Amino acid sequence: MTLLKIGVIGLGAIGERLIQAFTAHKNTEVTAVVDTNKERAMSMAKKLGGVHWYANHKELLANEELDLVYIAVPPKFHHAVAIDVIEKGIHLLCEKPLANSLEEAKEMYERAKQGGIIHAMNFPLNYSSPANTFEKLIKQGYIGNLRKLELSMNFPNWPRLWQQNDWVAGREQGGFVLEVGVHFIQLTQRIFGEITHLNSVLELPEDESKCETGVIGSLEVNGTPFLINGISQIAGSERIAYTAYGTEGTLSLVDWGKLEGGKLGEGIQPIHTTEIQSTLLDHLVAAIEGKENRLYTFKDGYDAQVILEKLRAI
Numbered sequence: 001m002t003l004l005k006i007g008v009i010g011l012g013a014i015g016e017r018l019i020q021a022f023t024a025h026k027n028t029e030v031t032a033v034v035d036t037n038k039e040r041a042m043s044m045a046k047k048l049g050g051v052h053w054y055a056n057h058k059e060l061l062a063n064e065e066l067d068l069v070y071i072a073v074p075p076k077f078h079h080a081v082a083i084d085v086i087e088k089g090i091h092l093l094c095e096k097p098l099a100n101s102l103e104e105a106k107e108m109y110e111r112a113k114q115g116g117i118i119h120a121m122n123f124p125l126n127y128s129s130p131a132n133t134f135e136k137l138i139k140q141g142y143i144g145n146l147r148k149l150e151l152s153m154n155f156p157n158w159p160r161l162w163q164q165n166d167w168v169a170g171r172e173q174g175g176f177v178l179e180v181g182v183h184f185i186q187l188t189q190r191i192f193g194e195i196t197h198l199n200s201v202l203e204l205p206e207d208e209s210k211c212e213t214g215v216i217g218s219l220e221v222n223g224t225p226f227l228i229n230g231i232s233q234i235a236g237s238e239r240i241a242y243t244a245y246g247t248e249g250t251l252s253l254v255d256w257g258k259l260e261g262g263k264l265g266e267g268i269q270p271i272h273t274t275e276i277q278s279t280l281l282d283h284l285v286a287a288i289e290g291k292e293n294r295l296y297t298f299k300d301g302y303d304a305q306v307i308l309e310k311l312r313a314i
């Protein structure tokens with residue numbers, strides 16, 4: 001088959017990561033790139049063998065024939081860029097969080113649906129073997145009935161050392177609740193169903209431009225407690241643990257990729273994960289070819305945003 005032509009908008013840490021994936025995939029090629037930072041756009045275009053580059057996404061949309069646009073700009077620009085892509089009728093992959101407010105997220109979802117385009121989100125946990133094994137074991141009754149769900153996020157450094165930029169530690173569009181919490185909120189909605197937000201408290205620095213340094217959120221999934229407990233600027237190592245406590249056992253997804261658990265009366269042990277992995281790009285290609293696929297859409301992005309905005313509310 002001919003390769004699907006991908007345009008990438010936003011060439012930072014994650015944009016580069018996905019460019020590598022598009023380049024390595026047998027069905028896709030990146031044919032144009034955009035970044036408001038011209039040097040970055042030029043240098044990426046060169047690295048990709050001289051593809052077209054732009055400093056403005058509108059020029060990309062005016063000049064390129066594309067099968068898909070991937071948006072990897074900071075969250076507060078998702079909405080404006082996505083609406084332009086949707087108006088052009090081009091399939092769209094958007095970074096999480098979907099938007100920077102519920103209103104923006106709602107409009108993006110509704111416009112994408114009306115436009116009849118494929119609208120996918122990059123929530124990588126959905127395609128990870130440990131997270132899928134977590135879901136499988138939960139559904140097979142490994143923990144019995146769920147008693148409590150807990151997301152614990154410990155960050156000695158926020159922003160993390162690999163994601164140093166001018167927005168991720170800011171209150172306007174950054175913070176670990178938005179940046180990391182969103183993955184587990186979406187995963188929870190997928191595995192356990194609807195989340196209800198009861199109350200939450202943020203620890204906020206005096207400097208109003210800086211994001212939260214702590215969160216304690218009390219939520220429910222189908223009437224079962226869901227605790228979100230996060231803190232940054234602490235001693236020790238980074239640790240993110242998503243744990244389901246049940247009547248018969250405990251199961252944890254630790255640091256994204258490690259699954260561990262045990263039955264009542266046993267210790268916690270690593271659990272080998274055996275699920276077959278298919279990537280987000282495999283599913284995107286399948287969707288574009290009209291084949292069966294498992295994409296998480298702007299609807300999933302919107303549902304997660306509903307909870308995110310309640311957690312972020314000051």
Ligand SMILES: NC(=O)c1ccc[n+]([C@@H]2O[C@H](COP(=O)([O-])OP(=O)(O)OC[C@H]3O[C@@H](n4cnc5c(N)ncnc54)[C@H](O)[C@@H]3O)[C@@H](O)[C@H]2O)c1
Pocket residue numbers: 009010011012013014015034035036037040055056057072073074075077081095096097122123124163165166179
């Ligand atoms: N899915 C994941 O696992 C994951 C991981 C990290 C980040 N993200 C998300 O990806 C997005 C980007 O994050 P990042 O860490 O790569 O940020 P970054 O700041 O490193 O990169 C963003 C890039 O976008 C460019 N940019 C800004 N506004 C633009 C615009 N209007 N048009 C074109 N380019 C523009 C910037 O110059 C920069 O190069 C964010 O939404 C973030 O939440 C997702």
